Amino acid sequence: MTRALEIGMIWAEARGGVIGSGGTMPWHVPEDLAHFRSRTQNCPVVMGRKTWDSLPERFRPLPGRTNIVITGDAATSRELEDAGAVPAASLPEAVRLAHTRAGSATEVWIMGGGAIYAEAVNSGIAQLASVTRLDFDSEGDTFAPTLNPDVWELVHSEPDQGWNASSSGVDYRIETYRRR
Numbered sequence: 001m002t003r004a005l006e007i008g009m010i011w012a013e014a015r016g017g018v019i020g021s022g023g024t025m026p027w028h029v030p031e032d033l034a035h036f037r038s039r040t041q042n043c044p045v046v047m048g049r050k051t052w053d054s055l056p057e058r059f060r061p062l063p064g065r066t067n068i069v070i071t072g073d074a075a076t077s078r079e080l081e082d083a084g085a086v087p088a089a090s091l092p093e094a095v096r097l098a099h100t101r102a103g104s105a106t107e108v109w110i111m112g113g114g115a116i117y118a119e120a121v122n123s124g125i126a127q128l129a130s131v132t133r134l135d136f137d138s139e140g141d142t143f144a145p146t147l148n149p150d151v152w153e154l155v156h157s158e159p160d161q162g163w164n165a166s167s168s169g170v171d172y173r174i175e176t177y178r179r180r
């Protein structure tokens with residue numbers, strides 16, 4: 001029997017909702033990477049194939065987490081398995097696989113990219129969102145989903161108001177939203 005897992009999404013966005021450009025993230029904010037690591041540690045993570053491709057080979061699969069990667073391509077599925085990931089053919093299948101591989105984890109984290117976040121919001125599959133807001137303008141071709149305030153409530157912000165200063169020079173704030 002499978003246990004209920006809380007399904008969260010986690011991303012960082014620049015002003016205007018930019019999350020990616022040319023297949024990568026056009027910034028380096030170490031404090032956000034540390035937040036991502038600690039929030040997702042020991043939990044299954046779910047990502048689209050292009051987000052997997054964006055991870056440097058030496059860092060994937062992300063350690064301490066079952067990496068579930070969504071692809072529609074059978075040959076890519078086999079390559080993903082060889083590389084230590086768990087392939088899934090759809091977001092619902094990825095979430096089912098996360099339940100079977102969660103161990104003692106109580107959360108699964110959907111970690112991008114744009115196509116997968118949009119499906120997770122629009123399908124109602126996610127209940128939680130951890131959003132790191134970066135206070136700068138970025139070029140971009142991939143965008144965060146819109147969290148409609150009628151549906152999503154801001155439940156926590158660090159700091160409460162204003163921004164934290166990053167060693168990278170980019171101010172940032174980490175917000176948590178919950179589906180009402």
Ligand SMILES: NC(=O)c1ccc[n+]([C@@H]2O[C@H](COP(=O)([O-])OP(=O)(O)OC[C@H]3O[C@@H](n4cnc5c(N)ncnc54)[C@H](OP(=O)(O)O)[C@@H]3O)[C@@H](O)[C@H]2O)c1
Nearest residue numbers: 011012020023024025048049050051071072112113114115
């Ligand atoms: N700022 C952040 O926090 C953050 C986080 C993650 C990613 N990103 C950025 O986002 C960008 C990547 O996002 P993206 O939207 O281009 O791609 P993506 O969502 O990572 O991956 C898209 C791929 O996932 C597979 N896929 C998606 N939906 C599917 C479905 N319903 N059924 C089967 N397969 C499906 C397809 O793979 P196949 O083509 O193999 O079939 C599709 O090409 C990069 O720039 C990355 O750096 C940013």
